[in-house]
Amino acid sequence: MPWKSRTRSLQVFDTEQSADTVEWCPVSPHHNVLVCGTYQLHKGVRVRTEDVAPSRTGRLYLFEFRQEGSLCPPLTELQCLDxxxxLDLKWCHVPLSGKALLGIAAATGELQxxxxxxSxxxxCSLQTLSSVQVGAERLALSLDWSTGRMDSSDVRVVCSDSAGCVSVLSVAEGTLTTLSQWKAHDFEAWISAxxxxxxxxxxxGNTPLILWSVTSVWDQPKETFGGLGVESNQFRDHYDEQVLLWDGRNMRQPLSESAMGGGVWRLKWHPTQQHLLLAACMHNDxxxxxxxxxxxxxxxxxPVVASYILHNSLAYGADWSRLALDKPAPCSPNATEPKESLTESRGHLRIQYESPTASFDTSLEDDAGQYIPESISAHSSKPAAGPVINPDHDASSLTCLLASCSFYDHMLHVWRWDWTPDEIQQGSQQ
Known part of the structure; x- marks a missing residue:
């Protein structure tokens, strides 16, 4: 299937501490709200004859994405909480008591x-609502909400931790209450969903990945298989892990296996396009x-239809936004062979990578950290061919807003992806 695919950086933000998770708010009218979490390990030291244990600190950033013009950076920091x-953060997919709720898995063993x-x-701003410690001397590693198909009844949260335990909690009137907890794995349970x-x-899971039935005895897993990096698909009754696609009715054999390399850390299905899967691949972008x-x-x-290759460290956090972008991105000339170039444009650094199957045309900040408007960095590009539509509609041409973060270089990137099949482009030019 031929296509024209382009990723373009809109803004880069230094989180100062190691960034490992990002999430766009799924609750209307806050689709332009983004959160980012950090994880910083402070190594222990020896004071006289005693060893001081290492500590872990973090920050919770709240951003707003605005489309006010090409001369202003689109991302605005609204709040920063120490x-x-x-380790993980996720929005509840539906409002509760009229508000969007955010869950956080913390290194203190708390689910917050x-x-x-x-205002x-x-x-807008984030306010502390409730917290529960899932266990002493352990790290809360992941969480997930039971509302992935936009069902607000019987809202629960699942959380996994470094002791290999899995906890299920209820959320009633903004209060977290532990319903069940069981020992699920001998080592860290890196993911739960x-x-x-x-x-x-x-x-x-980590390895093996285990399917549990809430209605069965907790120490009797329903199914056991291998893997890390899980998200259920709300459109189809399928299951994915390590970029293996599974049919939830038959977990013995995957439907498909896609070798990404680098170690897949996080998977995110597109919120409205059931066939698109975003993968954060640690050492492989x-x-x-x-x-x-x-x-x-x-x-x-x-097939990989697009890649974002501008992070310089472990690719950990990634997410799709439901926000529709107003304007199409300018396109770059078609490439006939893979190439990578660095050129100067009006004193700004321009990084461009193109390949026969996908084009990555990216503008960044200059050396002083100033935002480079898209109209300046791509002044020689022509308008994109073909229509750009709202991704909420089931169509073959898309423009999407995404965010990703990387660990040791503590960077948050906001970027867009424009995708148009060649047959659509050709039809628009006739």
Whole structure:
């Protein structure tokens, strides 16, 4: 399937501490709200005859994305909270009591809950709501909400920790209450997730990955298989892990296996386009896979339709925004062979990479850290061919807003992806 694919950096933000997780708010009207969590390890020291244990600190950043013009950076920092180190954070998919709720898995072993509140000035902020410690001397490693298919009834949270335990908690009137906890793994349980098609089923892992039934005895797993990096697909009753696509009705054999390299850390399905999967691949950047043929039963790996290659450290956090971008991105000349170039444009650094299957045309900040408007960095580019549509509609041409973060270089990137099949472009030019 031919296509024209382009990723373009919109803004880069230095989080100062190691960044490991980002999430766009899924609750309307806050689709332009972004949070980022950091994790900083402070090594222990020896004071006289005693060893001081290492400590872990973090920060919770709250941003707003605005489309006010090309001369202003689109991302505005609204709030920065010093916290314990953050291992994972996720928004509840639906509002509770009229507000968007954010859950955080912290290095103190706590599951923390924040609410997003609007101010009279038209801005917003995060307010502490509730917290529960899932266990002493352990790290809370991941969490997931039971509301992935936008069902607000019986809202629960699942959390996994460094002791190999999995906890299920209820959320009633903004208060977290532990319902169950069991020893699920001999080592760290790096990931936990609800099946969005049956919230009585929970997946947890590192290796092996285990399927649990909430209605069964906790020490009797329903299924056992291998892996790390899990998210249930709200559109289809399938399951993915290590970029293996599974049918939830038959977990013995994956539908498809796509070798990404670098170690897949996080997977995110597109919120409205059921065939698009975003993968954060640690040592191998960020990639978008097109999974339609695999989900329809065809064998073979899922093709990579776009990649974002500008992070210089471990690719950890990544997420799609539901916000529709107003204007199409300018396009770069078609490439006939892979190339990578660094050129100067009006005193600004311009990094461009193009390949026969996908084009990555990216503008960054200058050496002084000033935002470079897209109209300046791409002044020689022509307008994109073909229509750019709202990704909420089921169509073959898309423009998407994404965020990603990397660890040791403590960087948050906000970027866009424009995707148009060649046949669409050719039809618009006739």
């Amino acid at each position: 916290t314990a180190a953050i 809950l924040y609410s997003l509140s609007d 009279q000035e038209g801005s 609800f099946s969005y098609w049956d919230t009585q089923l929970i997946y947890s 960020f990639h978008i896979l097109h999974c339609q043929q695999a989900l329809e039963g065809s064998e073979g790996a899922c």
